[in-house]
Amino acid sequence: MDVLTLFVLPALVGVVIGIMSGLLGIGGGTVMVPIFRLAFGMSPVMSTATSLFAIIPTSISGAASHIRHKTCIVSLGVAAGLGGALTSPLGVWLAQISPAWLIMVAAALIIGWSAVKMLSKAFKLRAQKRAQQEGAGASAEAGADDADPAPAAADPAPRKLTRKQLLIGVAIGLGAGVASGYVGVGGGFIMVPLMLSLIGIEMRQASGTSLIAVMILAIPGVIEQALLGNINYTAGIAIVVGSIPGAVIGARLVRVVPELALRFVFGGFLIVAAIILVLNEFGILG
Template sequence: MELLYIFLGFTVGILSGYFGIGGGFILTPVLMLIGYAPVVAITTSLLYAIGSSVSGVWAHFKMNNVVWKTAVLLGLSGVVATQFAKPFVLWLERNGFDETIIPILYALIIGYFAYSLLKKPDKKITVKMVESGLLKIIIIGFIGGFLSATLGVGGGFVMVPLMISIMGIESRKAVGTSLVSVLMIVTAGFISYAVTIDIDYLLGFILVAGALFGGQVGAKLTSFYSNDQIKKYFGLLYITTLVSILFELFNLDIAGISTLGLYMIILLGKFTKDLIQRRHQKSLS
């Protein structure tokens, strides 16, 4: 069973590094589908997101994919927002709303961002323009932080598409910048939960072990694909996750896990195929 969790951590870590998400966006629904209570799934996913974000940040830093001023402002705004989210989540749990409201929130948010990524074109923008949008940055960071602590995600699954669609940042820069702010947000979110919520730390660290390697692989993969391709795959990931959550709401957990797992296998298969083809072409040249 431990090997299965390591593989899950590695796989989600690849997607984390590739899409600029903490990984909880995928892991939280998976843990809930497996049978973990929402608040436990949220706390475990935040712990996982710390490890996956550290790995991804280092890789994107080396590739110069981070707009640092924007990243820090997003992170600070997000950290503040996490402190508003925790009481909301605990209130949902006390009143028995967590197993319904949290999946519905996921479905609504994911549906919106899937549409925005697949339908809206990138806007042209420079780093100077990005840094001047202070209010936009603060609002995006706050939204990311609130949803991070509410849904057990890194916040990148919200901030990346918002940075692309509203601020017009190119996909690679949005991914690298997001991961820095995600690291700040998930650390604050996890600490706020960990003092009151009991989780399986062994499971968490096993998942993190896989993420540390997967995040490096995912970040390097971004250099092999265009910004439009990254956007397209991200949008398709949202749609697949949305379908899996809808299955969960109707108590079709096996169908939900199978749907998400199938997309991950197909995407990782494509990554592997493309890498093999690139190496073959390089050896011939």
């Protein structure tokens, strides 16, 4: 294989993944697994292993940013990460003994779920935008009658979690670790909603806390995949190299590109990718 196929194309894919991550805050695993499988022809196990390998440096970069800006709960992230570190090798082992089609079906279900969530949020954002536009006139009139505008709400003081909440975090990590090792995704799709519902942290803290957990829980799974010889290091490193400038570009495009349209387009892309992944695995595409 030539340099273009080995490094340049994966690096370009990494740029796209980085841009999407910077714009939408999505994890790269949902994109990398189908691309590795469909575009680069990797086996299901190698696709998930290489994705898991590439997730670690990107999650470290994201987690460092959240820690710096204090938009995460470090203790909870570490607790969930340690829980996931115990079970991510189990996910890798399950992938080794599972039929290839089952791994890809599981990955397709996760990708499809992520797409549905993205599209659902897009519809909500569109409804909110319409409501704001319709109420703009009334709000302006009401504002004219008020002499003193209400002060902006201050950020809540940092919370110290109880031992019970941290143990719940460990339990959440246990489940995320299995999923991460099995299908090569970070596990945020499990951790974020459970941290919100079971522990009660704020949404703005959940993403960063999840990234802290991911950078910890993925390590044992990657080590096991490396020992088994399942990782395509060239493609994985190229993806990471491309995703770094891509994330910077994405962060700068946030104020320029309409998020609503982007969510609809990318959500649709993920649904198509999930469907093709399943059809390809069962030989329906030829």
